[in-house]
Amino acid sequence: MKPKDVITLAKNHECKFVDLKFIDLPGIWQHTTLPVNRLTEELFEEGIGFDGSSVRGWQPINASDMKLTPDPATARIDPFPAYKTLSMVGDVADPITGQPYGRDPRYIAHKAEAYVKSSGLADTVYVGPEAEFFIFDSVRYDSAPRGAFYEIDSEEAAWNTGREGPNLGYKVRHKEGYFPVPPTDTLADIRADMMMTLQDSGMTVEVGHHEVGTAGQCEIGVRYAPLTTMADNLMWFKYVVKNVARRHNKTATFMPKPMFGDNGSGMHCHQSLWKDGKNLFAGDGYAGLSDVGLWYIGGVLKHARSIAALTNPTTNSYRRLVPGYEAPVNLAYSSRNRSAAIRIPVSGTSANARRIEVRFPDPSCNPYLAFTALLMAGLDGVQNRIDPGEPLDKDIYSLSPEELHDVPQMPGGLDRALEALEKDHEFLLKGDVFSRDLLETWIGYKREREVDPVRMRPVPYEFHLYYDI
Numbered sequence: 001m002k003p004k005d006v007i008t009l010a011k012n013h014e015c016k017f018v019d020l021k022f023i024d025l026p027g028i029w030q031h032t033t034l035p036v037n038r039l040t041e042e043l044f045e046e047g048i049g050f051d052g053s054s055v056r057g058w059q060p061i062n063a064s065d066m067k068l069t070p071d072p073a074t075a076r077i078d079p080f081p082a083y084k085t086l087s088m089v090g091d092v093a094d095p096i097t098g099q100p101y102g103r104d105p106r107y108i109a110h111k112a113e114a115y116v117k118s119s120g121l122a123d124t125v126y127v128g129p130e131a132e133f134f135i136f137d138s139v140r141y142d143s144a145p146r147g148a149f150y151e152i153d154s155e156e157a158a159w160n161t162g163r164e165g166p167n168l169g170y171k172v173r174h175k176e177g178y179f180p181v182p183p184t185d186t187l188a189d190i191r192a193d194m195m196m197t198l199q200d201s202g203m204t205v206e207v208g209h210h211e212v213g214t215a216g217q218c219e220i221g222v223r224y225a226p227l228t229t230m231a232d233n234l235m236w237f238k239y240v241v242k243n244v245a246r247r248h249n250k251t252a253t254f255m256p257k258p259m260f261g262d263n264g265s266g267m268h269c270h271q272s273l274w275k276d277g278k279n280l281f282a283g284d285g286y287a288g289l290s291d292v293g294l295w296y297i298g299g300v301l302k303h304a305r306s307i308a309a310l311t312n313p314t315t316n317s318y319r320r321l322v323p324g325y326e327a328p329v330n331l332a333y334s335s336r337n338r339s340a341a342i343r344i345p346v347s348g349t350s351a352n353a354r355r356i357e358v359r360f361p362d363p364s365c366n367p368y369l370a371f372t373a374l375l376m377a378g379l380d381g382v383q384n385r386i387d388p389g390e391p392l393d394k395d396i397y398s399l400s401p402e403e404l405h406d407v408p409q410m411p412g413g414l415d416r417a418l419e420a421l422e423k424d425h426e427f428l429l430k431g432d433v434f435s436r437d438l439l440e441t442w443i444g445y446k447r448e449r450e451v452d453p454v455r456m457r458p459v460p461y462e463f464h465l466y467y468d469i
Contacts, residue, residue: 003044006075009086010039016083020048020070020090021235023105025057025445026313027366029235032068039086044072049095057445058103067095074232076201080243089232102435105368109228112372115431121273121382122280127371128224128270128355129234131363133254135187135216135245149460152258154215156186172214174262185210191218194244198222201240203233213263216250224270227375231367238363254363256312257319264320266327267363269311269374270345271296272355273382282351286391287335287344289354297342297356298388299381299427300374301331301408304341304360306424307373308410309417311361313446315454318413320362323397328359331408332392339396341410360410369442372433380427415451418443 001009010018018039021031032050034043047069052059059066070088078087092104100107116122134152141150154160156172170184182188191208198205204223211217220241225233238254245252257264273280273292283290289297300307312321320327333342333356341360347353361370380386392407411417422443428434 001072001075003041003072006044006070006072006086006088007039007041009075009077010036013077013084013086015039015077015086017081017085018070019078019081019085019087020068021087022068022090022092023235023366023368024055025103025105025366025442027105027364027369028056029239030055033085036086044070047090047093052092052101056449057441058101065095066101067093069093073229076236079197079201079240080247089235103438103441105366106228106231108372108434108438109231109368111431111433112375113227115433116273116375116379118431119379119383121379122275124274125227125375126224126270126272126274126355127227127230127374128222129230129361129363129367129371130219130221130266130268130270131234131237131254132211132217132219132265132267133241133252133363134213134258134265135190135218135250135252136258137216137250139251139253139258143457148457152215156184157215172210174214175212177210177214177217178212179209187216187218190245190248190250191220193248194220194241197240197244198237201236203236211263211265213259213265215259215262217263217265227371228368231371234363234367256314256317256362256364258316260319264327265363266320266359267361267365268343269358269361269371270355271358271374271378273378279352279354281356282354288347288351289344289356291385292382293354293356294388295381295385296378297333297381298386299378299384300342300356300358301333301388302381302386303377303424303427304331305408305411305417305420307370307377307421308360309414309421309443309446310373311358311365311370312410312417313366313370313414314362314364315414315450317362317364318411318417321360321410321412328396329410330392330396330404331410332396333388334391334393337393337396340392373428376428376430376433380430414446415455418446418451 015036018034021029047067051064052066053061053064068090070090074089076087078085092101136152138153158174161171195205195208207221211219242252281293321329328341331341334340335344343357
């Protein structure tokens with residue numbers, strides 16, 4: 001879509017406003033709204049100014065001016081504002097030099113796709129994330145020097161079987177929420193509303209269902225796309241899910257582990273490399289993979305502990321990465337095996353469907369950075385022909401400590417992942433895709449704003465363990 005097409009789209013829908021969105025460093029969408037009379041072809045060249053010092057992880061106050069330029073290819077009609085609004089994602093630049101802003105995550109994704117093409121290895125990187133989420137009826141939390149708490153609730157949660165007042169039963173037992181029909185699945189109509197809204201905005205929806213966890217865990221699958229486009233789509237997906245839930249007086253979260261004792265929410269990432277319309281992962285090796293596909297796996301497994309700082313970037317991410325809840329902590333690969341960090345899905349005889357599925361990421365990530373980190377790790381594997389070793393086709397969760405002795409594991413916490421990223425990041429710098437400035441800013445931000453504040457606070461369970469010492 002070109003600028004003039006966007007202007008026509010806005011006129012045809014009688015839009016009153018134009019909403020411009022961009023993503024901050026941690027991975028939350030920000031936006032600003034313009035009257036539709038400012039939607040001119042000049043807007044796509046000149047952009048608009050904003051204060052970069054007020055965006056998390058960005059500019060100091062003495063160099064705060066930034067420029068946001070909308071990308072016409074991202075234009076969609078926003079289904080949520082009271083007044084008809086056209087929405088676009090923008091790219092950020094320095095208003096003086098005109099150069100792309102080095103800490104804009106979308107710019108990192110652009111550079112990654114350009115690097116792949118310049119390498120001659122491939123011309124397209126396809127990514128297909130499966131972002132799980134919870135839909136709750138309420139959430140309460142607070143944190144203060146004198147105390148802290150959180151409380152979630154869901155009409156269908158297992159703990160509400162004995163709730164007083166109107167109670168019609170059909171609760172979802174812990175870890176038994178996969179695919180039940182209504183009335184046990186109380187969220188089918190809400191998911192249908194989410195799926196229709198996504199489709200009306202131009203996204204291709206493939207499936208929607210209740211997930212394993214009690215208390216409203218769900219998944220909606222959307223069709224794969226090239227890397228930057230898929231990152232844009234994932235942000236739109238999260239926007240739609242949260243706002244449709246709000247429309248139904250519910251609240252949706254992509255927090256990886258909002259509840260103890262049941263499955264957390266992951267984001268399994270399907271990936272493949274293509275060139276001249278040919279899937280480079282298709283071959284006659286293990287599980288129908290080519291050498292390129294196997295080497296790509298080798299690279300992801302080699303660098304998994306460091307890219308975890310980008311694919312699993314919250315302290316809460318590591319509440320999910322524990323054995324026994326489908327989140328793979330052991331760095332192995334396998335065909336069909338969902339306990340492995342990397343799975344090769346069954347794709348029949350179709351070479352075009354051959355792909356790998358990296359299962360450890362979660363939806364708290366900034367998708368532009370996470371998808372790019374996975375790509376750069378995989379490319380390093382291909383460029384250096386990294387052998388992924390033998391597949392592990394057993395149920396990894398049932399293996400003995402002796403059998404797991406030589407299988408590396410994901411980091412046990414965000415602090416460990418950040419340490420791994422400090423030691424192992426040269427592969428991310430290839431092609432000037434990531435910069436040292438961005439990685440140093442990311443590591444510093446995460447330690448100062450997340451790791452240290454969580455580390456210094458007591459949690460309620462510590463009172464259970466230690467109050468009587």
